[in-house]
Amino acid sequence: MREAYQEQLGKLAEELASMSTMVGTAMERATSALLETDLSLAEQVIDEDSQVDEARARAEEHAFGLLALQAPVAGDLRTVIATIHVAEDLERMGDLALHVAKAARRRHPNAVLPTDVQAYFAEMGRIAVRLAHSVSSVIRSQDVETARGLEEADDEMDDLHRHLFTVMMSPEWGHGVAAAVDVTLLGRFYERFADHAVAVARRVEFIVTGKMPTT
Amino acid sequence: MREAYQEQLGKLAEELASMSTMVGTAMERATSALLETDLSLAEQVIDEDSQVDEARARAEEHAFGLLALQAPVAGDLRTVIATIHVAEDLERMGDLALHVAKAARRRHPNAVLPTDVQAYFAEMGRIAVRLAHSVSSVIRSQDVETARGLEEADDEMDDLHRHLFTVMMSPEWGHGVAAAVDVTLLGRFYERFADHAVAVARRVEFIVTGKMPTT
Numbered sequence: 001m002r003e004a005y006q007e008q009l010g011k012l013a014e015e016l017a018s019m020s021t022m023v024g025t026a027m028e029r030a031t032s033a034l035l036e037t038d039l040s041l042a043e044q045v046i047d048e049d050s051q052v053d054e055a056r057a058r059a060e061e062h063a064f065g066l067l068a069l070q071a072p073v074a075g076d077l078r079t080v081i082a083t084i085h086v087a088e089d090l091e092r093m094g095d096l097a098l099h100v101a102k103a104a105r106r107r108h109p110n111a112v113l114p115t116d117v118q119a120y121f122a123e124m125g126r127i128a129v130r131l132a133h134s135v136s137s138v139i140r141s142q143d144v145e146t147a148r149g150l151e152e153a154d155d156e157m158d159d160l161h162r163h164l165f166t167v168m169m170s171p172e173w174g175h176g177v178a179a180a181v182d183v184t185l186l187g188r189f190y191e192r193f194a195d196h197a198v199a200v201a202r203r204v205e206f207i208v209t210g211k212m213p214t215t
Numbered sequence: 216m217r218e219a220y221q222e223q224l225g226k227l228a229e230e231l232a233s234m235s236t237m238v239g240t241a242m243e244r245a246t247s248a249l250l251e252t253d254l255s256l257a258e259q260v261i262d263e264d265s266q267v268d269e270a271r272a273r274a275e276e277h278a279f280g281l282l283a284l285q286a287p288v289a290g291d292l293r294t295v296i297a298t299i300h301v302a303e304d305l306e307r308m309g310d311l312a313l314h315v316a317k318a319a320r321r322r323h324p325n326a327v328l329p330t331d332v333q334a335y336f337a338e339m340g341r342i343a344v345r346l347a348h349s350v351s352s353v354i355r356s357q358d359v360e361t362a363r364g365l366e367e368a369d370d371e372m373d374d375l376h377r378h379l380f381t382v383m384m385s386p387e388w389g390h391g392v393a394a395a396v397d398v399t400l401l402g403r404f405y406e407r408f409a410d411h412a413v414a415v416a417r418r419v420e421f422i423v424t425g426k427m428p429t430t
Contacts, residue, residue, distance in 0.1 A: 063290060064296070067282065067292055067296075068288045068289070071286040071353070072281045077259045077279060077283055081279070081282075081296075084296065084299070084300075085303070087302070088303070114417075142289055165396065168392050168393075168396060169393050173392055176392070177383050177384065177388055177391070177392055177395040178383075178384050180392040180395050180396055180399075181380065181396075182382075184395075184396045184400060185399060185403065186402065
């Protein structure tokens, strides 16, 4: 029983780890679509989002299977429920990559971003992709130190996000309101992507230590 | 066993229903704080958000208790897991009310919103509060028709949200970029609040019918 439980849980973790890689790839492509006004890349991300949704549905089914067949209690029960939350966070990260891709498509063949904020988004994109890959490896390794390390990358994301506002509010901003609206929404998508990555890392920490990190 | 399960599940539903009332009240106050630049109301919402978080933690504990003690299977298992998702959506709705309140506090004693979009936000606030109360009654009644009715209010919210963009993009927009950034973020908070309300209604429909609505 115990062995079957561990084996099924291991498989579930593997599914979640590859789901995280999927959403990292989606965000990488969405960012390229955004920065290089690449319509076909944007459409690829949009088309492939359903795969993330399916992966989430499968992971949730497997978690249900574990609960129904193994009826885990105490720590094991919390672990399985945590995987359900993780699947939800990862699906949401996929949705945010999708939103970025849709913004790129909506303005095509025009660039969404004025040139003076492109470097910010290139960096936000890099951090987002790095976070998704860290999440993937944290899910596999269950390494608490690495999980905690994600908070730093999230702080960098928040700093970039704040800087964006400074750029838009400055008297030198010459791109008007429409561009500011796009930049505001896009900035939020990246920031939320990072928040969900951190939420997953915290769940992993909770699974390992039995305590939910408070900060 | 069955009776104890039903009784505990009923208590859990009651907790979630009152949590929905809480976040409705929070959004109502946050909207008033925003429209009337009422600092003390904004601070009340900010202070009381921890109560929503606590209610969510309690609901999740009770769901864990149900899973551990009753080891429900099949439909019952899905119902209990759905309550965990509902609690998460409701907490997120509370966070969005908090974001609105924080925006009101940040700009105090100035108004966040230019007068020509205030009516939009008054209406978005009314819809958000109505949605939260509908969610509360849907959780209690498990009435599928009422649950489906929430989609309509969500469509109204989406229409208002789209109109906001039209207003900001029009050549008559004379409030500059800073106000547009605030309006963009605030508009998104209301729209997401409605999305989460609909997500809860869909969960209830799933609990009753055994099928997740697809649209």
